[in-house]
Amino acid sequence: MSAIVEIEGLTKTYDDGYQALKPLTLSIEEGEILALLGPNGAGKTTLISLLCGLVSPSGGTARVGGHDIIHDYRAARRLIGLVPQEIALEPFQKVWASVRFTRGLFGLPRDDAKLETILRRLSLWEKRASETKALSGGMKRRVLIAKALAHEPRVLFLDEPTAGVDVELRRDMWEIVADLKAQGVTIILTTHYIEEAEAIADRIGVINRGELLLVEQKDALMRRMGRKSLTIELRQPVDALPEALAAYDLSLSQDRSRVTYFYDTQGESTGITRLLQALSDAGLHLADLETRQSSLEEIFVGLVEAEEEGAA
Numbered sequence: 001m002s003a004i005v006e007i008e009g010l011t012k013t014y015d016d017g018y019q020a021l022k023p024l025t026l027s028i029e030e031g032e033i034l035a036l037l038g039p040n041g042a043g044k045t046t047l048i049s050l051l052c053g054l055v056s057p058s059g060g061t062a063r064v065g066g067h068d069i070i071h072d073y074r075a076a077r078r079l080i081g082l083v084p085q086e087i088a089l090e091p092f093q094k095v096w097a098s099v100r101f102t103r104g105l106f107g108l109p110r111d112d113a114k115l116e117t118i119l120r121r122l123s124l125w126e127k128r129a130s131e132t133k134a135l136s137g138g139m140k141r142r143v144l145i146a147k148a149l150a151h152e153p154r155v156l157f158l159d160e161p162t163a164g165v166d167v168e169l170r171r172d173m174w175e176i177v178a179d180l181k182a183q184g185v186t187i188i189l190t191t192h193y194i195e196e197a198e199a200i201a202d203r204i205g206v207i208n209r210g211e212l213l214l215v216e217q218k219d220a221l222m223r224r225m226g227r228k229s230l231t232i233e234l235r236q237p238v239d240a241l242p243e244a245l246a247a248y249d250l251s252l253s254q255d256r257s258r259v260t261y262f263y264d265t266q267g268e269s270t271g272i273t274r275l276l277q278a279l280s281d282a283g284l285h286l287a288d289l290e291t292r293q294s295s296l297e298e299i300f301v302g303l304v305e306a307e308e309e310g311a312a
């Protein structure tokens, strides 16, 4: 694989002096799905806007498909599709005209068959003659995606693509993203739905206060930072945990019938065998066992909280 987006020391300070993006260096491989996570105001939209040429950088460089986003703006922009966070559509324009217009903007020849495929994939074909103002919020979002795809971009930016959409449309979007990836399109999305990143991303980047805290393969990140827990259901509730178990990181459920043990997935030994032995020695008998891996959400919240504490 080769990098299709190369960012070096890219930074943005807005006119009011606010540094929304600290120098950021990152390569994005062709065909990957990168999810950018971060709290409100972290700088995610700023990064996307810089790469799409909507905001000018204060420093650093970036290339898309080898084209510098400033000096070779048109060539770089031609490779990019952007689905913005805000729905901005001409209310009286019909869906078909709106999508065809966008293709034309990029100087591509008319290709009705291509546009038909895009509209059908987004379940918009039946709505092609509708004015955009007559569409539901979810449909409008689909039109934004159709417009972003109309010029067959190689890199697609999705800025909170599923904010406020229903579960069905969200799942549909995930399938569309998977289809695009299968066609070799590189996808960079921002999202507040961490389950979304968990479901579709290859790599996760975490941005907070304008700084890229980490970027890592999702699976590796979850292995490295995730904790696992083992919940043991007891045959009989206990009043309290026996003293002999004080050395273990345990918590007792409110109904006193379940003991949860937290352990490090990276540790040399999980300590589970010893714990089970210790429980048995203490006269506690097990009814059932269940293990759980901490979610990306727990990892993300932990990372941002640690950063906030460090900054305080």
Ligand SMILES: Nc1ncnc2c1ncn2[C@@H]1O[C@H](COP(=O)(O)OP(=O)(O)OP(=O)(O)O)[C@@H](O)[C@H]1O
Pocket: 014, 015, 016, 018, 020, 038, 039, 040, 041, 042, 043, 044, 045, 046, 047
């Ligand atoms: N034009 C602007 N002038 C001054 N400050 C701005 C401007 N645009 C954005 N900012 C500030 O830059 C910071 C980053 O904003 P940005 O929109 O990039 O965050 P975000 O991570 O996309 O947030 P959200 O998740 O809420 O969309 C915020 O503090 C915002 O107020």
